Amino acid sequence: MQPLLIIGAGQAAATAIEALRREGYTGGLVLVGDEALLPYSRPPLSKKYLAGELAEERLLLKPRSFYDSHNVDLRLGCRATALDLAARSVSLDDGTVIGYDRLLLATGAAPRTVNVAGHELAGIHYLRSVADVGRLRAELQPGRRLVIVGGGYIGLEVAATCRALGLEVDVLEMAERVMNRVVAPEVSAFFSAEHARHGVRLATGRLLAGFEGDGAGRCRAVHTLDGGVFPADLVLVGIGAMPNAALAEAAGLAVENGIAVDGECRSSDPHVWAVGDCCSQTSLHYGRRVRLESVDNAFEQAKTAAASIVGRAVAHDRIPWFWSDQYDLKLMIVGLNFDYDLGVLRGDPASRSFSYCYLRGHQLLALDAVNQMKDYMAAKKVIQERLLLSLARLADPSIPLREAVG
Ligand SMILES: Cc1cc2nc3c(=O)[nH]c(=O)nc-3n(C[C@H](O)[C@H](O)[C@H](O)COP(=O)(O)OP(=O)(O)OC[C@H]3O[C@@H](n4cnc5c(N)ncnc54)[C@H](O)[C@@H]3O)c2cc1C
Structure with a gap:
């Protein structure tokens, strides 16, 4: 056999x-x-x-x-x-x-790779494996300038980690806001502000044009299509x-x-x-x-x-979830927000603990929870069971999410 x-x-x-x-x-x-x-x-x-x-x-x-x-x-x-x-x-x-x-x-x-001018220069990194981390970490010294191409999860997590290690960090994002494929504008704005507060320079709406090297074949700057030049000691490409x-x-x-x-x-x-x-x-x-x-x-x-x-077939029927850690922020995402027609903010982002609910009509499709474990836990059940929510109660963070049903 x-x-x-x-x-x-x-x-x-x-x-x-x-x-x-x-x-x-x-x-x-x-x-x-x-x-x-x-x-x-x-x-x-x-x-x-x-x-x-x-x-x-x-x-x-x-x-x-x-x-x-x-x-x-x-x-x-x-x-x-x-x-x-x-x-x-x-x-x-x-x-x-x-x-x-x-x-x-x-x-x-x-990792999705880039093929622009200078892409083969030394000092340009991707991140998927322990071996990738070994190469990247060898270059992480306080005061060095790290340019991150891509303001998604990996780019932003590395930005947070590297600021704590004392590097200067620029994040270049081609969309008008960070994490634009996965979260609502309100959540993007919150994370942008947090990164700015920690000294990360975020440049959105910037399309990568190419990498500039020095005589030794090492990347020294990242160019964007709008004429931007971002000096770099090292680069991380995190574009999916x-x-x-x-x-x-x-x-x-x-x-x-x-x-x-x-x-x-x-x-x-x-x-x-x-x-x-x-x-x-x-x-x-x-x-x-x-x-x-x-x-x-x-x-x-x-x-x-x-x-x-083993012949014990069960149809896969799960509500997906995902997390991201940036600084002391734990972002928990449950569900998929495709085609939502209404977004409801629960709580004040300034408190650094809030949720964003994605709905179609009165049905919850997905929820982003920032330092908000209770909402995340309740949302899993509400989404799975397709429970209908009262929008007014949902928008009131003093009412537990599970009590917004009906
Ligand atoms: C930096 C980073 C941070 C992440 N953070 C989070 C997070 O916070 N939360 C979260 O939920 N997810 C996170 N993820 C995603 C998560 O790690 C992946 O979704 C998960 O590892 C997928 O598991 P997998 O087994 O499908 O693939 P992998 O874990 O990638 O394993 C696939 C393996 O197959 C090997 N392989 C590929 N082709 C071949 C071949 N032809 N022959 C032999 N071997 C082959 C690959 O080298 C690899 O070792 C993160 C991923 C990365 C890279």
Whole structure:
């Protein structure tokens, strides 16, 4: 009997291994990952680990003994280069070919890169892996000028971390406001003000034109299309991530902003599942296909896929959530705010503890909570159960969110 093969050794893979064994899967399990490390947690890479406050071993999702006790054949430091659906085999870059009975793709995502003039200069960084942090951290010295391209989660988290480390920080964002793809203008404005208060220079509405180098081939400035020049000792580009779906696509699997999977996380081939950042799936609650990049999503999809693989199919029906830490602010986002027609602010942003509610009519679609755990917890249930809210009560932060129902 051929093993169950997992490609990609990250958050989703580690969860899937545990779930598969718990579900009673007793067959062979092979885990292939192109990084040398055991599966680890990425969120600290822009937060505590980047700040030097967390040791590398603390990032590991499971100790090595977990893989021994779960009987996993680990092939780390190996990249899967080709998938043959008909032969049910995967080729690795060390020349090995592994046959599988069932395959789980958990290949994650990779930073979106820029291709403008000077993009190959030294001192330009991306952030996805422990290795990326190693290169970046070696350059973080107090007083140096860091220019961050992209005012999304990663850019803003790194800005906060690097201000605390004493660097000068500019953030260049092409949209008119930070985190514009995910939060309402009121929430963007709050975070912009917080970053300004901490000395981050935010420049919005700036499109990247290119990087200027010195004679030694090192980036010394970032140019924007409107003629802006931002001197830099180092640069971080954080402009989003692309699903690692090339292996699947070349093999002929359906790809639609990531590997397209059904409600059980099964791909267009019945022997292949995909989970985490690399796949897209129709959200039952929101009725649209989405590709999510979050720990929660990787975790929940891995459990769904494990159940499906052992023949105990359950349709994936979860309300997604996500968090971001910037300074002492914990932003918790629950739900998806696509097509909201009304936004309600609960509380005063000046208090640094408030929520922003996204509604369609009287139904809550999503909520952003800033240092506001109670609203976040209540919102999960309100969204899941499609409870209807009184807008007047919702807008009054002295009334608990769950009592705004009706
Ligand atoms: C800096 C940073 C901060 C983040 N902060 C947060 C946060 O605060 N909250 C949150 O919810 N989420 C956060 N995320 C997102 C979260 O980490 C991801 O959503 C999660 O790691 C996805 O898990 P995954 O298993 O799908 O992919 P990954 O964890 O990326 O694992 C995929 C693995 O597969 C490997 N791989 C890819 N292709 C191949 C191949 N062909 N052969 C072998 N191996 C391959 C990759 O190298 C990688 O090791 C953050 C991500 C980053 C990068």
